[in-house]
Amino acid sequence: MLIYEQEYLKMLETAFNFLFRKGKPVNGSPLNQAKHEFIVTNGGCCLHCGIRLTRKNSNTEHIHDRALGGINESSNKIIMCTSCNLARNKTMQIYLGPPSYWQGFPGNWDRVKKYLLWNAVTVDKGHDAGESYPEVHHIFESILQSNGKPIKPPSHWFGRGNYCDIIVTEPKRRGFWIRVFDRIFGYESSQNTPVIAVNRTNHRENIEERVKPEREILKIDESFRHHILAALSTIQGEIDLATFSSYFQLYLVSKDMRKQSLKQFAHSFGIPKRRSFIEIIEDYFSNEIDYRRVGQTVVYITMKNREVFEYLANEDE
Ligand SMILES: [Zn+2]
Structure with a gap:
């Protein structure tokens, strides 16, 4: 299981079902104007590049992409700068290819999952949390870099939805999430996990069984x-x-x-x-x-x- 997969299970299930039934993306609309206005007048910054948001340089991003079954509701929307929004869309095109994504499904599911999780955690936990999915994160960062954009994630930003929640993070500790990831799934800790030891034994048994099958068919x-x-x-x-x-x-x-x-x-x-x-x-x-x-x-x-x-x-x- 990927990091944060459990937390976003509902989003992943929605996407899985959407791709399975070859769903058509719903139409999108911007986040409520009052919230957009509130963010702009209260010093809101782009959660990726840190630029101060204005009415002109920002727009609405659908966090769970509509092409992957995302809904057009405020809980799935966030304001960010237009060029980071474009870079997110471009990241999807590069990482997943052009839509419709049911065409590569379910062979592309592993990628879709990483892309969706990257979308969600960068919005909810900050730009640096995207490092948990390095393939996606590197594509996004290299797009920003090739646009000559500095990547200075802010220490706080306005979260998803209509409420004016401010998410606060510690921007100086870049790579923090990666360290957490290493701690959870690192080599040392897995050696102490009994489940893995059991699997090792099973694997050996499987090889022996293949040589000398004893199972009743x-x-x-x-x-x-x-x-x-x-x-x-x-x-x-x-x-x-x-x-x-x-x-x-x-x-x-x-x-x-x-x-x-x-x-x-x-x-x-x-x-x-x-x-x-x-x-x-x-x-x-x-x-x-x-x-x-x-x-x-x-x-x-x-x-x-x-x-x-x-x-x-x-x-x-
Ligand atoms: Zn930005």
Whole structure:
């Protein structure tokens, strides 16, 4: 899980569903004039570059981008300088490519998530918090730099929405959030995490099991394989298992089936709950699905031979 992901789960769920159902962006409108006026007359500064905001040099930014399912409500709006607002939009184009973003979904989900989280934390926690997502942050900063703009995040700024909340941060401690990040997810601390030690053992067992399989492989209704392969064959390239699991739930709903996790789905066909999805891939999809591990916990899956299974997806049309 990415840093701050838990805090912004609702925003991410909204975006995920929006992309899944190929949603159309809502129309945008500026933040209420009275608040804009209040910010300008009370010394409001741009939260990125620190420039003093005027009526002329500032406008409304939709924090959760409408192209990714953001709503047109004041809670999703903030005033910032127009050139930082433009740089944010340009960052999206560079990092995610041109819209519509459902076209690359769910293969682009990891990027979309980082981009959305970067948008939210820079507004709520300050420009420097964006360093938690270095790829996005560096694109944004290099756009400002190429525009010849100084990056001097202010110590306080007016937060999102219609209320006049002032957010205060400590601007001199640049890199603070990165240090927090290191402390939470750093090598030293992870060594002390028992969960990771358990995973290491499981990994070794998996390798041994592959050499000498002892698991009972059940004769299972072909619709089990059909649905998993049909869902996966709609995805270009690799996808991490966690994203696929969320995607699969929406796939089931779109086929008028009960929304359930991959594991529950497998269990409903009689596969024991203790089976990991990797074991399920090895047992039932060894000809169709490839997987690779990244680190201890992340697994990417992909179709081995896409063409063969295109008919599966088309069958449903
Ligand atoms: Zn600015």
